[in-house]
Amino acid sequence: MGSDPISKRIVGILLAAGSGARFGGGKLLAPLPAASHGVGAGTPIGAAAALHLMAALNDVVAVVRPGDSMLHHRLEATGARVVVCDRASEGMGTSLAYAVGESSDADGWIVALGDMPWIAPPTIHAVADALRAGAEIAAPSHRGERGHPVGFSKPYGRVLTTLAGDEGARTVVAARQWALRIVDVDDPGALRDVDRPADLK
Numbered sequence: 387m388g389s390d391p392i393s394k395r396i397v398g399i400l401l402a403a404g405s406g407a408r409f410g411g412g413k414l415l416a417p418l419p420a421a422s423h424g425v426g427a428g429t430p431i432g433a434a435a436a437l438h439l440m441a442a443l444n445d446v447v448a449v450v451r452p453g454d455s456m457l458h459h460r461l462e463a464t465g466a467r468v469v470v471c472d473r474a475s476e477g478m479g480t481s482l483a484y485a486v487g488e489s490s491d492a493d494g495w496i497v498a499l500g501d502m503p504w505i506a507p508p509t510i511h512a513v514a515d516a517l518r519a520g521a522e523i524a525a526p527s528h529r530g531e532r533g534h535p536v537g538f539s540k541p542y543g544r545v546l547t548t549l550a551g552d553e554g555a556r557t558v559v560a561a562r563q564w565a566l567r568i569v570d571v572d573d574p575g576a577l578r579d580v581d582r583p584a585d586l587k
Contacts, residue, residue, distance in 0.1 A: 402500035403474035434503035442510035477552035504575030533576030
């Protein structure tokens, strides 16, 4: 892998281990109401998010909670490597730490959320390119508002694997604002997530 920026292996991490309680459960299996960047309407939103990551990186680890066999199957069908975090119920930080640990040989990670199925693959590409160009942390911004996904370079692997409970990547970014490179994108999907069923209308 050497120091050639082009050869840096950037792995996508899809966080898909939440319970979706505010949605009423089964959130990531809810169907897309309309096509999104080449992913057809009716595709489960978690699978759509995975497909967008795969389109940009072709190297994705999706983390799910135990017993979520239907989601596991749908994510696996996208080509992502699906891993089960036995302690996912402890919170997003625990799931993220597990997924990064499962891909510890990467040169960087792009952390995406399973409930954000509208992020354009070029946005993910742009974040990856920022990491390859030397950014320590990178995130997209649409019309002045910072969005997702967030990228982390190799040196952040250790701190990411120590996250626990609900302490997610946001705390890492907040502690290291000076290291954050903002990438301007024309992509409202970088800001849009699914919290409740009404968000799909």
